[in-house]
Amino acid sequence: MDILITIFFLISVTFPVLHIYHCLPFFRESGERTDANRELKRWKSEHGYDMEKGISILVPCFNEEDIIETSVESMKSLSYSRFEVFYINDGSSDNTMDQLDELLDLTPSSIASQGELTYEEVKKVYQSSHYPNIYVIDKENGGKADSLNAGIEYATKDLVVTLDADTILTRTALNSVNEAFEDRNVVAAGGMVHVLQTKTDHPLSRLSLKNTNMLIRVQVLDFLKAFYISKLSLVRFKALAVISGAFGIFNKQVLIDVGGYRNSIGEDIDITLRIQRYIAKHKDMKISFIADAVGYTELPETWRDLTKQRLRWQKAYIDCIIHFWAFFLKTLLTKPVSFFYVFETFLIGTLAAYVMTGIMTYNIINNPGNSFIDYMFFYLFFLILFGIVYDLVALRMNKHYGFSFSKMDSLRLFVTILFDIFIYRFVAVYYVMYGSISYFFNKKWNKVSRTGRSYSQQTATGRLAKSRENVS
Amino acid sequence: MKSKKILLFTLTALTVLVLGVVSYLFNFVTSTSASIKEDIDRNPKVANRMENIDLGEGDPISILIMGLDTRAGEGGGRADAMVLVTINPADKSTHMVSIPRDTYMKISGAEDKINSTYEAGGTAMTVSSVEKLLDVPVDYFVKVNFKGFEGIVDALGGIKLNNVLEFDTYDSEFTDEKMYFPKGWNHLTGKEALIYARMRKQDPRGDFGRQERQRQVIEKVIEKGSRTSSILKFGEIATVIQNNVKTNMSLKDMGQIQLNYRDARNNIKQHKIEGSEETIKGTYYFMPDEDKLKELSNDLKVHLDLIESEPDESNEQADDNPEQNKEDSGKDKEESSEKKSDEQENPNKKDKENDPPQPEEDKATEPEEDTSTKETDENNEDGTTVQEDEPDTQQDQEDEPESQTDQEDTKDEPRQDSGKPNVSEVITKNWSVVPTQQENHTIITFEKGTLDWEEMTTAVAKGTGLANSDMILWWAEGQGTDRAIATVTNKAQTENYRVYVSWVDGAGYKPVKVEVLYENDQKNR
Numbered sequence: 001m002d003i004l005i006t007i008f009f010l011i012s013v014t015f016p017v018l019h020i021y022h023c024l025p026f027f028r029e030s031g032e033r034t035d036a037n038r039e040l041k042r043w044k045s046e047h048g049y050d051m052e053k054g055i056s057i058l059v060p061c062f063n064e065e066d067i068i069e070t071s072v073e074s075m076k077s078l079s080y081s082r083f084e085v086f087y088i089n090d091g092s093s094d095n096t097m098d099q100l101d102e103l104l105d106l107t108p109s110s111i112a113s114q115g116e117l118t119y120e121e122v123k124k125v126y127q128s129s130h131y132p133n134i135y136v137i138d139k140e141n142g143g144k145a146d147s148l149n150a151g152i153e154y155a156t157k158d159l160v161v162t163l164d165a166d167t168i169l170t171r172t173a174l175n176s177v178n179e180a181f182e183d184r185n186v187v188a189a190g191g192m193v194h195v196l197q198t199k200t201d202h203p204l205s206r207l208s209l210k211n212t213n214m215l216i217r218v219q220v221l222d223f224l225k226a227f228y229i230s231k232l233s234l235v236r237f238k239a240l241a242v243i244s245g246a247f248g249i250f251n252k253q254v255l256i257d258v259g260g261y262r263n264s265i266g267e268d269i270d271i272t273l274r275i276q277r278y279i280a281k282h283k284d285m286k287i288s289f290i291a292d293a294v295g296y297t298e299l300p301e302t303w304r305d306l307t308k309q310r311l312r313w314q315k316a317y318i319d320c321i322i323h324f325w326a327f328f329l330k331t332l333l334t335k336p337v338s339f340f341y342v343f344e345t346f347l348i349g350t351l352a353a354y355v356m357t358g359i360m361t362y363n364i365i366n367n368p369g370n371s372f373i374d375y376m377f378f379y380l381f382f383l384i385l386f387g388i389v390y391d392l393v394a395l396r397m398n399k400h401y402g403f404s405f406s407k408m409d410s411l412r413l414f415v416t417i418l419f420d421i422f423i424y425r426f427v428a429v430y431y432v433m434y435g436s437i438s439y440f441f442n443k444k445w446n447k448v449s450r451t452g453r454s455y456s457q458q459t460a461t462g463r464l465a466k467s468r469e470n471v472s
Numbered sequence: 473m474k475s476k477k478i479l480l481f482t483l484t485a486l487t488v489l490v491l492g493v494v495s496y497l498f499n500f501v502t503s504t505s506a507s508i509k510e511d512i513d514r515n516p517k518v519a520n521r522m523e524n525i526d527l528g529e530g531d532p533i534s535i536l537i538m539g540l541d542t543r544a545g546e547g548g549g550r551a552d553a554m555v556l557v558t559i560n561p562a563d564k565s566t567h568m569v570s571i572p573r574d575t576y577m578k579i580s581g582a583e584d585k586i587n588s589t590y591e592a593g594g595t596a597m598t599v600s601s602v603e604k605l606l607d608v609p610v611d612y613f614v615k616v617n618f619k620g621f622e623g624i625v626d627a628l629g630g631i632k633l634n635n636v637l638e639f640d641t642y643d644s645e646f647t648d649e650k651m652y653f654p655k656g657w658n659h660l661t662g663k664e665a666l667i668y669a670r671m672r673k674q675d676p677r678g679d680f681g682r683q684e685r686q687r688q689v690i691e692k693v694i695e696k697g698s699r700t701s702s703i704l705k706f707g708e709i710a711t712v713i714q715n716n717v718k719t720n721m722s723l724k725d726m727g728q729i730q731l732n733y734r735d736a737r738n739n740i741k742q743h744k745i746e747g748s749e750e751t752i753k754g755t756y757y758f759m760p761d762e763d764k765l766k767e768l769s770n771d772l773k774v775h776l777d778l779i780e781s782e783p784d785e786s787n788e789q790a791d792d793n794p795e796q797n798k799e800d801s802g803k804d805k806e807e808s809s810e811k812k813s814d815e816q817e818n819p820n821k822k823d824k825e826n827d828p829p830q831p832e833e834d835k836a837t838e839p840e841e842d843t844s845t846k847e848t849d850e851n852n853e854d855g856t857t858v859q860e861d862e863p864d865t866q867q868d869q870e871d872e873p874e875s876q877t878d879q880e881d882t883k884d885e886p887r888q889d890s891g892k893p894n895v896s897e898v899i900t901k902n903w904s905v906v907p908t909q910q911e912n913h914t915i916i917t918f919e920k921g922t923l924d925w926e927e928m929t930t931a932v933a934k935g936t937g938l939a940n941s942d943m944i945l946w947w948a949e950g951q952g953t954d955r956a957i958a959t960v961t962n963k964a965q966t967e968n969y970r971v972y973v974s975w976v977d978g979a980g981y982k983p984v985k986v987e988v989l990y991e992n993d994q995k996n997r
Contacts, residue, residue, distance in 0.1 A: 006495050009495060010488055010491060010492050010495070013491060014484065014488050018481075018484045021484055378498050378502070382495065
């Protein structure tokens with residue numbers, strides 16, 4: 001039993017240890033860029049020296065009347081010229097459509113689809129008379145994947161950026177995307193996603209925890225860890241399995257080649273894996289992570305919403321292991337993405353949670369008070385220490401990529417780290433365990449309510465809560 | 473790029489390996505310490521003493537090593553070999569006392585021998601019995617069964633010792649192992665060492681010879697163990713001792729003892745308890761000689777820094793310098809050895825004398841090497857006859873009357889103590905005699921108002937230091953014709969004493985021993 005616990009412990013720390021090392025700048029791939037030359041970049045983009053590739057931004061909207069204005073406003077401030085935006089109203093039952101009309105002054109458009117993907121019927125396509133590069137696709141309700149497929153059909157540019165309705169791009173995000181895709185082998189990429197609730201007036205350098213609750217703060221750490229450590233490391237291994245639905249960038253032709261989005265609970269994992277499966281046959285193609293393409297997305301602020309969101313993510317993981325099992329099995333030892341997905345996400349991230357919990361429960365019931373308690377303290381101590389190291393590395397990476405918290409936030413971060421390692425991680429294990437089981441019994445999409453909060457930047461005026469999909 | 477990946481995987485593997493090793497060690501250490509740890513109830517005085525022992529500071533400690541005649545997992549059994557080891561790192565010395573397993577001791581529900589205490593009352597009872605017998609606190613105990621003993625010796629790579637008695641086990645009943653131990657230097661494996669330490673019947677000196685062999689083996693184990701610093705060795709020993717050793721030491725205690733007390737092994741002084749053999753109702757008992765026991769106890773107390781050396785009742789100067797220490801111990805028939813562990817073990821170097829503090833009598837036969845060398849010498853040269861005679865003849869006769877008293881003494885104790893030691897402190901001073909006005913004293917008179925009674929109680933009061941008027945006498949009883957034990961308190965009943973007085977012919981009563989009690993055990997009489 002002791003040996004078993006030790007082995008499990010070691011297996012469960014192996015991947016995090018690997019990622020902690022691998023995310024360090026020392027292991028940067030030759031093609032990666034940093035934001036070291038941000039000023040130069042801005043100057044170049046502002047003076048027209050960039051060869052701008054055309055970019056189509058797709059924003060699926062289902063009952064987003066509260067956040068849509070924030071989104072529209074952010075589009076106006078982008079320092080990029082060759083882009084178009086498609087708001088895809090997925091049969092909203094609220095006033096999303098009216099809001100869009102009010103904000104954009106819509107007129108019917110004659111833009112045509114390419115007819116390669118299938119999706120629910122499009123009622124009508126509109127164009128903004130104020131901003132001719134913004135379109136609205138009004139269609140029957142069909143889900144997020146369905147909406148995105150429709151968007152791909154109407155997109156006219158080569159690059160497609162998919163955003164959540166509550167994702168706000170920073171001014172230079174598209175310039176960074178443009179630069180990253182100058183490497184012709186990059187067929188898809190993830191942008192850096194920060195937490196909207198921590199956005200400040202300096203969205204490219206400063207984050208603030210001032211107006212956030214503990215739940216948001218702990219998710220801030222979670223995001224920093226996920227993007228700056230885990231995703232970064234996986235991208236370097238060519239093993240990224242999730243391009244966040246909050247901010248993803250794709251070569252449109254590749255999206256069409258893989259058959260578009262599958263209408264499933266986790267369409268963002270699904271599309272990433274489809275692309276991975278696709279590039280498994282195209283040696284030079286790769287998926288990238290663009291650290292300096294920054295977006296902000298809103299996170300759930302209540303335990304209830306967080307639970308819904310995390311359970312959905314976990315269900316999505318399970319859904320994809322089932323859907324892609326043939327691919328995983330065939331390439332388990334040849335493709336890093338399969339290896340990491342099966343071993344890290346499924347065996348260790350999911351199955352081990354049950355086994356460990358089982359072992360613990362068994363021991364607590366059968367050997368109360370023996371030396372087992374010592375191990376538990378020991379391993380908890382280790383996990384705590386490890387958790388702190390992991391959090392600190394994430395914060396350091398955050399700094400490396402040009403973001404800092406205010407001095408005032410130091411104490412908040414400290415408390416958040418404690419909350420993270422002593423409470424949140426156990427809740428996270430619960431999400432993994434409960435989500436995995438409930439996948440087989442309840443495949444509903446769990447919708448997360450929006451805060452309707454007004455964000456200080458720009459002219460956001462979103463108000464009142466409603467529900468909609470969230471990031472992944 | 474490739475080299476970076478190799479570096480990455482190497483780093484990760486190393487990190488995980490380090491975590492693995494650390495967690496394995498932790499697991500190992502906690503499971504070992506959990507499996508060997510046994511805590512017993514201690515009497516308040518020892519418990520209090522133990523709280524104040526600072527192993528880091530090198531406070532003197534006592535350790536009772538108990539060899540159990542049980543197999544792993546079995547309960548019960550007997551503590552067949554008991555050796556009390558006292559270590560004083562300040563003067564770099566170690567004393568070892570064998571406690572004869574047949575030592576008479578009143579136990580309810582079992583044979584009245586000290587080795588039955590383990591069966592009757594477990595470790596706690598054995599420990600408190602040894603404390604009672606020697607009147608010194610037993611801080612730590614280490615119980616080792618056969619398997620644990622063998623394993624430890626084997627883990628240390630066996631021990632090398634000088635055997636003084638040729639014997640074999642071809643016809644022995646206590647073991648099926650067929651072994652032969654020639655005279656001279658033997659390298660013993662765990663199994664052999666166990667047999668070597670257990671054999672009694674072929675030894676003309678009987679249990680004394682065996683005790684000596686046991687101490688010899690323990691000494692070798694300590695010596696080799698204290699030189700061991702390899703973590704692997706430690707791991708091997710830890711594996712062996714799981715389930716085969718029980719102790720109230722924590723691993724930290726052991727580590728500190730190994731570290732801070734190791735120098736004391738260079739000067740190991742061996743003691744045996746003197747006494748006589750006696751058969752009561754067909755059972756063989758060992759009756760310790762009370763005076764010698766007291767001397768020994770005093771030695772140990774001095775060694776444990778419990779008392780400053782002070783004169784004991786028999787007017788002998790107690791040990792306040794090494795010279796006298798040696799002398800006293802010499803009377804105790806103890807074997808003393810000075811060893812330099814880093815020197816080669818070589819029995820032929822015995823005539824080299826480089827130990828200035830050695831007393832003359834010891835020097836003559838004392839090699840600087842090793843006890844076993846010394847034992848050889850004693851046996852071969854001048855020691856043999858003394859050693860063989862002493863337990864049987866001479867001593868026997870001399871000590872007969874004393875032993876009888878002892879026996880009564882010991883028999884009475886359980887009643888007074890009801891199992892738990894009640895004595896917080898023992899005072900033995902050279903009190904003067906209360907001059908008598910009686911002309912013909914024949915017997916102690918337990919009758920108030922008589923002159924004899926007055927004189928006796930005055931002696932009692934003198935022993936306690938209380939004024940006659942401030943003393944309540946709760947109980948007094950005779951011990952033979954010329955000794956009495958009285959239990960008294962002060963008027964406020966805050967101080968409790970048990971006073972031993974004895975009649976000195978032609979002179980009067982004098983207190984010989986005062987025990988300070990935790991509570992008045994005669995109050996409800």
